Amino acid sequence: MQRREMWLAYLMLAPTFAIILIIVAGPLLANFWISVKPVQLADLRPPTVLVNERVRGRPKAPGDEARLEYRLRNSSQDEEIRDVTLSDVVPEGFTVISHSESCSLNGAKMTCDLGTVAPGWRGDVKLVGTVSEAFLAAHRPERASEPVITGEANNVLTNFDFTFENFSRIFSADEFWSVLRITFYYTIFGTGGALVLGLFAAQLLNTSFPGRGVLRGLFLFPYVSPVIAVAFTWVVLFDPFSGTLNALLTKMGVVTDPINFFGQRAIEFSFLGIPMEFPLALTTVIAFEAWRYFPLSFLFILARMQSINTDMYEAAEMDGATPLQQFWYLSLPQLMGILSVLFLLRFIWTFNKFDDIFLLTGGNAGTRTLTVDVYEQGFALSNLGAGAAVAVVVFVVLVTFATLFIRFSPKEEGL
C-alpha cells in the first residue's frame, strides 16, 4: 500500500516535473552555458548549403540538349559544413546523358555527395540530358521536386568554444554599475511605495460604509488590467506634447514648459547652494510600479486587518488610547508579519519585473534595470551571450534574496 501510494504520487507528479524541468530548470542551466559562449543572435540560424536549381540551354524541340544546374553556396562565411549531400528527383521527360562525378543516379533519383565544404564555398552540380515533349510542355518542370540538402555544421550552441568575454564585457562597462544601482532604487522604492499605498488604502476600506465593495473592486483595477493597457495609458497621459497631464499643468500655469516625465533623465536643482539631481524618469517609473501593485498589498493587508480581534481595540479605547496610538501600538505590530512577507515577496517580484519599464521607457533615460539590460544586450545589441551573462547576474542576486527570504520569513503567515 505504502509503495503503491508512493508510485502513484510520483506518477501524478511526473508530467508537472517534466514540463518544469524542461521549461524552467533547463533554461536556467542553459543560461550559464550560453553566458560563456560567443553567441550572437544571428548564430541561431545554423549554417546550411543554399541551393538554386535551373534549366540551361534553352531547349526548343523534343530531343534538344539541355543542362540542369544546381548552384550551391555555403550560407556561412566562417563555418565549414561536413558531409554535404544533395538529392533530387530528375524531372519527368529529362533523359540524363552525363552528370557531375560526385553524383550517382538511381532511376530518376539523383544523389550527390559533396563532402566537406569550406566557409563561403560556392559550387555547382550539372546534369546534361535531352528533353521530351512533356518536359517542354510543363511549366518550370524542374520545380516539380525540391532538392534536399543535408549536412552537418558546428552549432555554436552545442560546441565547446568557451569565452569569458561576455562577463568581462558586462562587468567592465561603465553603465553596468549604474544599472545595478538603478535596479536597487527601483526595487526598494517601488516595493516600499506599493506597500505604503496598500497600507493606506486598507485603512480606508477597513470600516464598512455604503459603496465599499465598489471601491474595493475599483482599487484592484490597476493590478488586474493587462500591463500593456495600463503602461500605454500612462505613456499617453504623461506625454509631453499631447498628454492630458502636461496640458493641464501648462494651461493652469503650474509649469511653464511641459515635463517629459518618461524621457527626461534628471531635473537639476540646487538645494542650499548644492547642485542636485532629481531622477525624473526613474521616479515616474517607480510611481507606476507603486500604482500598479498597491492593490496586491492592499488586499493582503485588508484581509489581515479584518482578522484582528476587535476586543483589543475596545480595551485600548477604555484605557484612553488615541486613534493614532491604537494604530501605532496595536494594528501595526499585528500587521508586521504580513508586511514583512509582502515586502520580501514584492521585493523579489519587483526586482524580476521587466514588462513595466520596457513598455514605459524602453530602459532609456536612466531607467535601465538588470532585467531590461538582459533584453538590451541579448536582443537589441544581438549579443545573446552577453544577455545570458546579465541573466546569470540576475539569477545570482535572486538566489541571494530567496535565501534571505526563506531564512527570515515569519512562519506564522503560512507561506
Next chain:
Amino acid sequence: MKPGSIVLVALTGLIWGVTAMVVIGVTLTLVTGDVALPQASAAGLAGLISALVLVWRQSAGHAGAMADRGLSAAILFVVVMVVSFAAPFGLSLGQHTLWQGLGLVLFVAGVAGANAICLDGAQLGAMSRYEREVVYIRIAKGIGFVVFSIIVALPFYVMIMTSLKSQQALLANPLDLSIDVSQGISGLFRSYVELFTQFNFGRYLMVSAFVSVATVVLTLLFSVPGAYAVSRLRFPGQAFLARSVLLIYMVPAIVLVIPLYAVFSQLGLRNTLTGLLIVYPATTIPVALYMLQGYFRGLPSELEEAGLMDGLSRIGVILKITLPLSLPALASVSLYVFMIAWNEFLFAFMFLDDPDIFTLSRGVVSLNSSEVPRQHLMAGAVIATVPVLFIFLWFERFLVQGLTAGSVKG
C-alpha cells in the same frame, strides 16, 4: 477659545476648500475642454471661514445642527463668489453655465459636507488629544478617498475617452476628454471599427482567447494530479516538493527568455502558438499547484477515506469526491491562470513575429508606433482590458480568493 483648536478647525476648512476646488476645477476642465483656473485661494479662504462658523455655532451649543450647516454652506458660497469675483473656476459664468453651476453645487455640498463630517464634535475651546486625533484621521481618510479614487480612475477614464476621440480633436485640445456626441455612434467608435476591420483585432481576440483557455485547461490537467499527490499522498520528498514549488515561481521570465528563444528557434517552435502553449502552462503550473494543494489540504480527508473504503480507486476518489468539492478553488485557479495568460506580454512579444497569430498583448504593442494614431492605441488597450475587467467584476469573489492565495506571484 483655544488658539490650537482654532488653527485646527481653520486648517480643516482650508484643506477641504482647496482640495475640492482643485479637484472640481480639473474635472470641469476635462469635461468641458475649456481651461478652468480654479481659484484655490478663494476656495481655501471660504472653506476656512465656513469651518470656523460651523464650529463656533457647534461650540455655542445650538441644537439646530441643520441650520448651522446651512449657515456654514451659505457663508461658503458667498465668500467663494465674492473673493473670486463671481468666477470661482476662472471662467465667466456665461461659459458652460450648466457645468459651472453643477461644479459650484458640488463644491459647496462637498466642502460643507466634508467640514461637517470632519469637525463633528469639534470645539473652539480646548480639545483633548483624542478629539484632535479623530479630526486628523478624518481629514487623512477623506483626502485618501479622493486621492485614491482619482489615481485609480483617472488613467482608465483617459484610456476610454482618448479612444473615442478623433485625431484632430486630440491634437487640437488634449484637455478635452468629453464625449463628442455630435459625431454620432459610428464616429465615436471609429477607432474600434478600424481596429477590427483594418488591424485584424478580431483575430487577435480569438487567438488570445484560445491561448488563455488552452493554458487554463493544460494547467489544470497538470496541476490537479500534482497538487493532489503533494497534499494527500505520502511519499519521500513530499515536504521538499511542496516548498520547492514556491521557489520555482520566483524565477523571472526574463531569465528564461534567452535560452528558450535559442532552443525554440532551432526547433522551429518560436513563431508558433504551440511554443506559447508550452511556455505558458510551465509558468502557471507551479502557482496553480501551490494554490490547489493548499485547498485540498483543507478538505476533510474522511470523505476520501470513506470513498476508498467503499471500493473507489484513487482516481475515482479524485474525480468523484475531491474535484466536485473543490469547484470554488478550481474556479479561482482557472480565473487567475486565465488572467495571467491573457495579460502575458514578454513571451508573446519575443516569440511571435507573424501577425496571423498575434495575441492581443502583442497586437497592442504593434500599435505603438508613430504611424498609428494614439486613439487606436488606446482603443486597443480598451479591447485588451475589457474582457479581463469584465471577468474580474463578474467573478470578483473567486478572483479575489485566487489573488490572495496565489499572488505570491506578480
